Amino acid sequence: MGFLSGLFGKKEAPKRQLDHPNKLLKGDMLTLDDSFALPALLRGQQLKVEAIHTYEYQRSQLCEFLLRGHSGTAIYLSYIQEDESYLSISIKINRAEVERLFDLDAFAEVFEEPGNAVLTPLPLSAELETEFGQWLSDEYHQVEFAGFGYFHRQDYRGLTPPQDEHGDRGESFESYSLVNNQDSHAIDIEVYEGGDTEVMLTLYRPLSDIREYWPAS
Secondary structure, three states: OHHHHHHHOOOOOOOOOOOOHHHOOOOOEEEEOOOOOOOOOOOOOEEEEEEEEEEEOOOOEEEEEEEEOOOOOOEEEEEEEOOOEEEEEEEEEOHHHHHHHOOHHHHHHHHOOOOOOEEOOOOOOHHHHHHHHHHOOOOEEEEEEEEEEEEEOOOOOOOOOOOOOOOOOOEEEEEEEEEOOOOOEEEEEEEEOOOOEEEEEEEEEOHHHEEEEEOOO
16 A cells, blocks of 8 residues: 555645635635726725634624735625625724714714614715725615624634623624615724724625635645
8 A cells, every 4th residue: 555655646635615705714815806896995906814703693693804905904804695695895994084074963873862864975075085985875874773792803603602701702892884775885883892983884795796716725
């Protein structure tokens, strides 16, 4: 048997097949479509999976991939499977950017019961139009108010996140969401204990926007 092994060599292990976002692992890369329907930050870009996170809700979990490309900007990608499957692609904006993009009094209504806010972006300067124009819609209506969940900085696909009250339950948060009438753009807001607030501009895009996958191994 040793002679035969030496003669024919060791059989190579089959290469890992990567053809769907659900199969992405840390270190993998993907290339997005170069369509002008995508913002310049995404258009034709090659992005690397830097980390994998989990959102835990009462009846569901959502896997989030933190991606980065040449720009260094964090891109957040999730695969959503509902009546139709699609990609959720987000960027975070800071408070100063929120103030430049929205009227703060109108924005504050998102956090007021019963959660029926309607939000319209402010007129954009040429600079803001270049940076955020394709990330924004003309108008949003609120679809979620104070939804509760936990954010985990780990990949729990196929697993149950820690349930022990004294263990690592993740970071608890309340979520607020608004979408446009075409269900193509959203604003997602997470408010954590202590008041830390994260605001994300989100695009809903077809799975075909991912043109190529590059497995790390």
